[in-house]
Structures are given as C-alpha cells and as structure tokens.
Amino acid sequence: xxxxxxxxxxxxxxxxxxxxxxxxxxxxxxxxxxxxxxxxxxxxxxxxxxxxxxxxxxxxxxxxxxxxxxxxxxxxxxxxxxxxxxxxxxxxxxxxxxxxxxxxxxxxxxxxxxxxxxxxxxxxxxxxxxxxxxxxxxxxxxxxxxxxxxxxxxxxxxxxxxxxxxxxxxxxxxxxxxxxxxxxxxxxxxxxxxxxxxxxxxxxxxxxxxxxxxxxxxxxxxxxxxxxxxxxxxxxxxxxxxxxxxxxxxxxxxxxxx
Numbered sequence: 001x002x003x004x005x006x007x008x009x010x011x012x013x014x015x016x017x018x019x020x021x022x023x024x025x026x027x028x029x030x031x032x033x034x035x036x037x038x039x040x041x042x043x044x045x046x047x048x049x050x051x052x053x054x055x056x057x058x059x060x061x062x063x064x065x066x067x068x069x070x071x072x073x074x075x076x077x078x079x080x081x082x083x084x085x086x087x088x089x090x091x092x093x094x095x096x097x098x099x100x101x102x103x104x105x106x107x108x109x110x111x112x113x114x115x116x117x118x119x120x121x122x123x124x125x126x127x128x129x130x131x132x133x134x135x136x137x138x139x140x141x142x143x144x145x146x147x148x149x150x151x152x153x154x155x156x157x158x159x160x161x162x163x164x165x166x167x168x169x170x171x172x173x174x175x176x177x178x179x180x181x182x183x184x185x186x187x188x189x190x191x192x193x194x195x196x197x198x199x200x201x202x203x204x205x206x207x208x209x210x211x212x213x214x215x216x217x218x219x220x221x222x223x224x225x226x227x228x229x230x231x232x233x234x235x236x237x238x239x240x241x242x243x244x245x246x247x248x249x250x251x252x253x254x255x256x257x258x
Contacts, residue, residue, distance in 0.1 A: 045095030063132035123224025
C-alpha cells in the first residue's frame with residue numbers, strides 16, 4: 001500500500017514537555033491536509049518493538065489554525081500505548097490518522113448563553129483547543145472552565161490559559177472566562193477541594209462562580225475520567241439537562257473515545 005492509500009500520515013515529534021512523572025505533552029508536525037474542529041481528537045499510532053502498531057484517540061490541545069499538533073498524555077504504568085508513547089523523543093516518528101474524530105464540539109449546541117467546560121486530568125485538552133478558537137468567545141456570554149486534578153503540580157497549562165486571554169482576538173472577551181481549579185488531595189489557595197460531582201451535588205460550584213447551571217441557558221461539555229463523565233451526566237439529567245443529539249438538541253455533550 002502506498003502513502004496515498006494509507007489511512008495515516010507519518011509525523012515527527014518536535015518538542016516534549018514533562019509536567020509530572022505521569023503527565024507530559026508533546027508537539028509534532030501537522031500534515032497540510034489534516035483538518036479538525038476544536039474539541040475533536042486524532043487517532044495516534046505508535047510502533048511496538050514487534051513492529052505492531054497500537055492506536056489510541058487523543059484530543060488536540062492546539063487550535064485548528066496552528067501549523068503543529070499538540071497533545072496531552074498521562075503515563076499508564078504498563079499501558080500498551082502510553083508505555084511506548086512516553087519513550088519517544090524529539091525527532092521520532094508518530095502516526096496520525098488522516099481523519100479527525102469526535103463530537104465534543106460547539107456545534108452540538110444550537111443555543112445557550114453560558115458554557116461550562118468540566119474536565120479532569122488530560123480531559124483539559126479539547127477545551128484548550130476551543131479557547132484558542134474565536135467561536136467560543138463570540139457565541140457565549142459566560143465561559144466557566146473547571147479543571148480537577150489530584151495535586152497542584154498536575155494543574156497543567158496555566159501559562160497557556162493566561163496567554164490566550166492576552167491574544168488580540170480574545171482580549172476584549174477575556175472577562176467572560178472564569179477558571180475554577182479543583183485540587184482534591186491537597187489544600188491549594190484559590191482552588192476548590194472536592195470532586196466535581198460533589199460540587200454539583202452541594203451547589204458549591206455554582207455558588208463559587210455566581211452562576212446557575214440550568215437547562216434554559218447553560219450548556220455543558222464533559223471530558224476526562226469516564227466515571228466522572230458518567231456521574232456528572234446523570235446528575236445533570238436530574239436537572240433536565242439532556243444529552244444533545246443531532247436530531248434532538250440538548251444541554252450536555254460528552255467525549256467517548258475511551
């Protein structure tokens with residue numbers, strides 16, 4: 001099979017950043033024909049020593065307009081994919097399917113005034129991509145990014161968040177964003193200290209932000225630990241906030257690439 005027939009392209013890792021022993025980010029080259037909508041994911045492939053290719057879905061951190069692709073990964077001890085991925089170095093090859101995937105995108109919602117982005121761990125990635133795209137700032141009056149981790153050193157990409165707010169196309173809209181860090185295993189000044197699900201049950205999250213999360217005006221995107229996603233979805237369903245489907249618009253969208 002020649003390169004034109006293959007479903008993937010061969011890209012080169014250009015930089016690596018280690019956040020913690022179990023969290024890292026990397027950038028790679030981007031094929032000129034690769035297109036995606038902010039919030040989507042790519043299927044990445046790594047070759048094992050046996051020659052077999054292992055594939056996993058990873059949301060883009062980078063914006064649809066960047067000339068590079070950036071991804072955020074956890075290292076799973078003994079994991080078939082991340083054990084290989086975490087050993088790659090600058091200059092190494094990574095495979096990327098030509099077609100982007102996923103429906104965690106703003107076009108899942110036809111209306112809404114306030115957008116809630118609820119993330120745990122590497123689930124932050126698609127929301128960073130969205131925040132670098134002008135559409136999110138144009139469409140919503142308030143944007144609340146809630147990012148939950150176990151320890152303070154896992155609060156990745158804080159510098160990027162600050163930098164995004166200074167960009168020319170964002171600066172006049174920067175007041176719309178409320179960033180809520182959540183650190184569950186340490187006491188960190190300015191951060192909430194219990195899980196997102198508990199914050200929803202108690203109402204503490206909405207009180208902290210000063211904004212209700214309700215079906216009429218709120219739209220919610222969920223990405224992260226599958227249990228968190230499912231628990232939050234069930235809690236929101238009790239508020240009459242249903243999953244948004246193509247033929248039946250709703251108030252909630254989730255990512256399902258695990």
